[in-house]
Amino acid sequence: ARAPVRVLVTGAAGQIGYALVPMIARGIMLGPDQPIILHMLDIEPAAEALKGVQMELIDAAFPLLKGVVATTDVVEACKRVNVAVMVGGFPCKEGMMRKDVLPKNVPIYRAHASALAEHAAPNCKVLVVTNPANTNAVIFKEFARSIPEKNITCLTRLDHNRTLSQIAERLNVHNSDVKNVIVWGNHSSTQYPDASHATITTTSGEKSARELIADQHWLHNEFITTVQQRGDVILKVRKLSSALSAASAACDHIRDWLHGTPKGTWVSMGVCSDGSYGIQPGLFYSFPVTCENEEWSIVQGLEIDEFSRLKMDATAQELIEEKSFAYSFINQ
Numbered sequence: 001a002r003a004p005v006r007v008l009v010t011g012a013a014g015q016i017g018y019a020l021v022p023m024i025a026r027g028i029m030l031g032p033d034q035p036i037i038l039h040m041l042d043i044e045p046a047a048e049a050l051k052g053v054q055m056e057l058i059d060a061a062f063p064l065l066k067g068v069v070a071t072t073d074v075v076e077a078c079k080r081v082n083v084a085v086m087v088g089g090f091p092c093k094e095g096m097m098r099k100d101v102l103p104k105n106v107p108i109y110r111a112h113a114s115a116l117a118e119h120a121a122p123n124c125k126v127l128v129v130t131n132p133a134n135t136n137a138v139i140f141k142e143f144a145r146s147i148p149e150k151n152i153t154c155l156t157r158l159d160h161n162r163t164l165s166q167i168a169e170r171l172n173v174h175n176s177d178v179k180n181v182i183v184w185g186n187h188s189s190t191q192y193p194d195a196s197h198a199t200i201t202t203t204s205g206e207k208s209a210r211e212l213i214a215d216q217h218w219l220h221n222e223f224i225t226t227v228q229q230r231g232d233v234i235l236k237v238r239k240l241s242s243a244l245s246a247a248s249a250a251c252d253h254i255r256d257w258l259h260g261t262p263k264g265t266w267v268s269m270g271v272c273s274d275g276s277y278g279i280q281p282g283l284f285y286s287f288p289v290t291c292e293n294e295e296w297s298i299v300q301g302l303e304i305d306e307f308s309r310l311k312m313d314a315t316a317q318e319l320i321e322e323k324s325f326a327y328s329f330i331n332q
């Protein structure tokens with residue numbers, strides 16, 4: 001039998017955590033043959049709720065779930081973990097900007113990053129979900145120097161999936177017939193959902209989305225704003241931010257990273273820029289990536305038109321500002 005993989009979820013008693021842990025225990029993240037030991041971390045005020053989640057996990061009798069560690073002790077939570085999904089952190093309350101939570105998340109990320117750097121299994125893979133996700137990934141990297149930067153990523157897969165769905169809906173096809181959309185940049189309202197390179201599988205072969213959607217005005221306007229604002233719309237109607245779709249996207253992200261992307265298909269991931277597409281190195285920026293042998297690589301050589309260039313630079317600019325704001329707390 002395969003050795004169990006230890007998966008850490010921080011903020012596990014929260015909304016996304018509650019949706020995410022059963023998905024992991026069911027094998028959605030790591031496959032139907034991979035036994036799991038779940039590590040769940042939360043803070044003292046959530047300790048009782050966390051205990052409740054642990055009891056439900058036991059009651060669900062998941063065949064793949066070989067153990068549950070539920071704790072408020074950061075070091076205990078991080079010991080020997082192979083995959084860390086970072087969901088815990090100070091939430092963005094109504095009327096707050098994402099960057100308002102940054103000062104509150106710096107100490108949290110410092111603690112979690114240092115503990116993982118010291119206690120996680122070698123080659124532990126990290127996915128940052130807590131907002132502002134891209135900049136929290138920068139903070140994480142800063143405090144986890146022994147974790148290679150290629151093992152640190154942030155979640156833009158929900159935005160990617162929303163982009164696929166918008167194109168599918170527009171063309172009245174299934175989302176599995178759409179591929180190679182891109183979300184560039186920050187997981188925020190400046191993100192740039194881009195369908196310029198997307199293709200649609202039709203009965204008469206692969207067609208470009210651009211060709212099938214003749215309405216360029218829609219592609220340059222409503223399509224982009226719908227994806228950018230989808231989270232806010234869900235927050236309004238649900239009175240809570242998206243959780244099941246975020247949890248599902250986190251599973252997609254880790255699965256594709258570890259098991260590889262299908263041939264000819266890329267996905268969007270927030271990764272540390274190496275300067276590709278003129279994006280400042282060191283920013284955590286969402287790029288199109290393919291994955292193989294548990295490593296991502298940025299898709300190279302895509303043609304960038306003038307419209308895309310402006311959008312890509314605007315979201316990079318926001319990340320540069322967030323990063324320098326974050327460093328003003330890191331350096332305190």
Ligand code: NDP
Nearest residue numbers: 011013014015016046088089090091092129130131241246
């Ligand atoms: P959620 O589970 O709803 O969200 C968790 C984080 O994920 C938030 O930062 C949220 O951002 C973010 N997020 C990133 N991408 C998305 C997305 N696409 N859709 C929705 N959310 C996204 O928050 P809860 O408050 O329910 O849970 C947080 C948990 O963290 C709690 O259990 C709490 O106890 C714990 N916590 C831990 C702390 C610590 O470790 N010191 C401190 C504070 C809380 P956004 O807020 O912008 O939606």
